Amino acid sequence: MMDRRTFVQSLSATAIAISANAQSLTGADAEAARQIAPTQDATPLRVGVLGPGSRGKELVRSLLRVPGVRVTAAADVYAPRFAELNRVCGYEVPSHADYRALLDRKDVDAVLVATPFGLHGEHVLAALQAGKHVYGEKTLAFTLEESAKIVQAAAGTQRIFQIGHQYRYSPWIRAALARVQQGEIGEVTHIMGYWHRNNSWRRPVPEPSLERLINWRLYNQWSLGLLAELGSHHMDIANWVFGSTPTAALASGSICKYHDGRETDDNVQAVLSYSGGRRFIFSSVTDNAMQGDQLWLYGSKGSLNLTLQDATFFYEPHRASRVAAAQQGAAVTSASYQAAGEMPYRGPGQPVQVTTAEDPTTAATRAFVYCCRTGTRPIADVHVGYGSALCVIPSNQARLLRREVEVPAAL
Ligand SMILES: NC(=O)c1ccc[n+]([C@@H]2O[C@H](COP(=O)([O-])OP(=O)(O)OC[C@H]3O[C@@H](n4cnc5c(N)ncnc54)[C@H](O)[C@@H]3O)[C@@H](O)[C@H]2O)c1
Structure with missing residues (x-):
């Protein structure tokens, strides 16, 4: 296992490599390099996890590598997930059986939606309507009607919507x-x-x-x-x-x-x-x-x-x-x-x-934090999600x- 010093050294090497790379790129590639660049910025970003199952916890593991990120709430209908999430975070995360209670919280800036596919539409729309930034797992929504509503909702808000097509960040x-x-x-x-x-x-x-x-x-x-x-x-x-x-x-x-x-x-x-x-x-x-x-x-x-x-x-x-x-x-x-x-x-x-050769999910979640902090449109935006x-x-x-x-x- 990598110790902390080696991890920090490899992170700095990655940062130098990515920023050197960014200078020689143009257009969308330069934008992608900016979004995924490792950061020292520790501006707080408070994250709620809707569905901390297998993928939800994986996203949390990645997000917690970014300075300033803290998981402040979770919602799941299956209670054993909360203890599993606490183990990933290393602290107790306030938990809710009803996701609407998570969306009502003022200490949640951004929501990860990692529930089963058929629930994405309801959960993403409710999170955007509650004024949260959203990282929505793929596929965008179960029907094209629901998917189109998410495109509209994302266009009508100042909040960030990023779709979980992490290979865009590979x-x-x-x-x-x-x-x-x-x-x-x-x-x-x-x-x-x-x-x-x-x-x-x-x-x-x-x-x-x-x-x-x-x-x-x-x-x-x-x-x-x-x-x-x-x-x-x-x-x-x-x-x-x-x-x-x-x-x-x-x-x-x-x-x-x-x-x-x-x-x-x-x-x-x-x-x-x-x-x-x-x-x-x-x-x-x-x-x-x-x-x-x-x-x-x-x-x-x-x-x-x-x-x-x-x-x-x-x-x-x-x-x-x-x-x-x-x-x-x-x-x-x-x-x-x-x-x-x-x-x-x-x-x-x-x-x-x-x-x-960093894992694309690590890069994608770091890019999400960058976009939330700076108000930048993600590379994997809602139209990428609608496309798939x-x-x-x-x-x-x-x-x-x-x-x-x-x-x-x-x-
Ligand atoms: N981008 C990727 O590479 C990638 C990889 C794996 C999974 N995914 C996506 O992530 C999503 C979740 O997949 P998973 O494997 O983590 O599934 P999972 O079953 O492990 O996790 C889903 C969680 O949602 C919870 N849940 C179900 N109904 C709920 C509700 N009404 N309210 C709150 N919580 C509810 C479940 O109890 C569970 O904990 C899927 O859309 C999947 O396609 C993406």
């Missing part, structure tokens, strides 16, 4: 996508996203009456399954790369492996169409982890692989073998299959060098209807 993804925007792999026409795991997604439940509260991801009441829980992150990155939201969605899925009473599919596939015929294709399975969590961006000059830890460029192989074969008199037609001509480059690729909702919700409709669904325009 240094290696930002660095790689800046190079893609400059044409390094040609025009990107296709993106493949894999999020493959080998586990049932089921959590242990202390008693049967808590099944739907604890395993909410497996039931339609609050969950749109893998499309929302995993796909939304990849769909957000596809929107970012393509610079727009999709025009149409196709999707399918099934319960193939885990016949355990769940309602949401244990595997899904989605195809999102973007203008000009560009496509994002997503696959999630839960009984084989070979592909893991990765995206592939394909352009005419090369490919980019993005993972949770790194980014690697691969360039298209030269057609040298084809030319050599033609010079030797071999019959080469566009119809003949030549392994040498069809085989991809199989080398290690060229990793994207970055000055920090525009992918997830129509994909789910397409899955249910078993046909392509038109996607409405972004707001």
Whole structure:
């Protein structure tokens, strides 16, 4: 485990690296670097946690690394969460069974909403209406109507709304996508996203009456399954790369492996169409982890692989073998299959060098504090959230209807 001195040293090294980096960046990248830069500013920010479950506590761990942040209240319908949160904070956090009591508190400036997906709309809207800054976990809201209300509410307040698409703050993804925007792999026409795991997604439940509260991801009441829980992150990155939201969605899925009473599919596939015929294709399975969590961006000059830890460029192989074969008199037609001509480059690729491989959630929560303190619009703002909702919700409709669904325009 890292001791405090080493932690502070590595933080300063990160700060120097990020601020040096910030000086050479422009536009949105410079803004992102400013937002995520480590800070000595300890202006108090009092945070309330709505739903301190697995993700809520993770966000708190990250937020408490920022000077000046204190958790001043929590709300949850499941009481054991409060003791768990107290352990993370190292002090007793005032707790409420009803989230409205948390929103009434004057000692809460900002609220983390980390409740099950189906509750985001109600909780985010109430928090914004109560005059709080909000870090809302993805996906923005369960329906496009609720999502649009959040866009309106965020526009009508001086408060900050940041969506939990933390990969927008990932240094290696930002660095790689800046190079893609400059044409390094040609025009990107296709993106493949894999999020493959080998586990049932089921959590242990202390008693049967808590099944739907604890395993909410497996039931339609609050969950749109893998499309929302995993796909939304990849769909957000596809929107970012393509610079727009999709025009149409196709999707399918099934319960193939885990016949355990769940309602949401244990595997899904989605195809999102973007203008000009560009496509994002997503696959999630839960009984084989070979592909893991990765995206592939394909352009005419090369490919980019993005993972949770790194980014690697691969360039298209030269057609040298084809030319050599033609010079030797071999019959080469566009119809003949030549392994040498069809085989991809199989080398290690060229990793994207970055000055920090900091966890994106740490960077995203630090950026949230910066935005609350300075009134700056977050990089992952409400429109980023609405964009991924525009992918997830129509994909789910397409899955249910078993046909392509038109996607409405972004707001
Ligand atoms: N950005 C990411 O990478 C990421 C990762 C994991 C989870 N998430 C998101 O975070 C959210 C929570 O996921 P999780 O895994 O932490 O779920 P969880 O079940 O562990 O936590 C949710 C908490 O909300 C509480 N809750 C339920 N109903 C409530 C209500 N009416 N009022 C107050 N509290 C209530 C539950 O008791 C629980 O403690 C989801 O939207 C999920 O998609 C995001």
